[in-house]
Amino acid sequence: MKVITRAVRAFGHFWWDFLVGDTPELAVATGAIVGLAFLLDGQRIVGAILLPLMAAGFLFVSTYRGRRRAPRP
């Protein structure tokens, strides 16, 4: 029983680390992009423009958050 619990916990930990880890904004980004894609169901040009732009926008936010900062005086 203990082995199973440990395996389940390790499995959950792996997926949490993989999907969220230290960049939760990217998990949010993915959720938002998936949501938008379903909202745009069938929209040809709008979807083709909005989805990549949204991915780029979230990427910028995440990169900005991850930048190296000067130490506070």
Place this chain on the structure above:
Amino acid sequence: MHASSTLILVVAVFAASLVEMVEALTIVVAAGVSRGWRPALEGAAAALLVLGVLVLVVGVPLIRYIPLDALRVVVGALLLVLGLSWLRKAILRASGHKDPHDEDKIFAATVAELGAEDASAGAAAMSVSAQSPAGTPAQSKKHDGVGFAVAFKGVFLEGTEVVLIVVSLGAAQHRLGLAALAALAAAVLVAVVGLLVARQLSEVPENTIKTVVGVMLTSFGVFWVGEGAGVHWPGSDLAIPVLVGFFVVVFFAFTAFMRTQLPAPATEKATS
């Protein structure tokens, strides 16, 4: 399926596997140098076998039993998380906000770690062998175990991401065999080059390859999330190379912006 998306699939899987296997090889070589080559190579081979079985066990049912549209949304989402994360790291590294991946540093750290364990194991074995002559075989058995475990763990952990990429890209395009072959080819190439150049792995342009993979995974991710959700891409599969071009431009633009508008302070060390 258009030839361009198949080509991008092969390149993406091959490059991702190349990068991860270079990292794995660093650990295997470190284990081989410190603990002996036999356990290190056995550990690496065992991990590759387990990874191969994982591809079959996870990938084949995905292709057979999950509806293609649902599969593409899930796979697209996974690829997006992975691709955006690789691209983010690539931009931070290229703009000086994160230290580049250093194989030499990893090699030295692994050798030092294994050396420290060797010393403590040696001290323990000396105290055992002082009491009984049967201590020597037990010590060599333990050495084998540590070398095997370190090599296995290195290859398995680095390879897990490759398995995810192989299964995702392969399943969504119904080309699991091709994706697995591309990954295997990269692993063999790294192993052969690794044997020839021993540990000159720092020469591999890892950050550049990671950028390429990040761009491709993000492009596939956006495409499949849209496709699976019902968005019709103009030009169908031809939209993938267009997305690749867009994210290449995004990479260069963001890197240039971070470099010029938000330059990294010189003294600080890397973040995550």
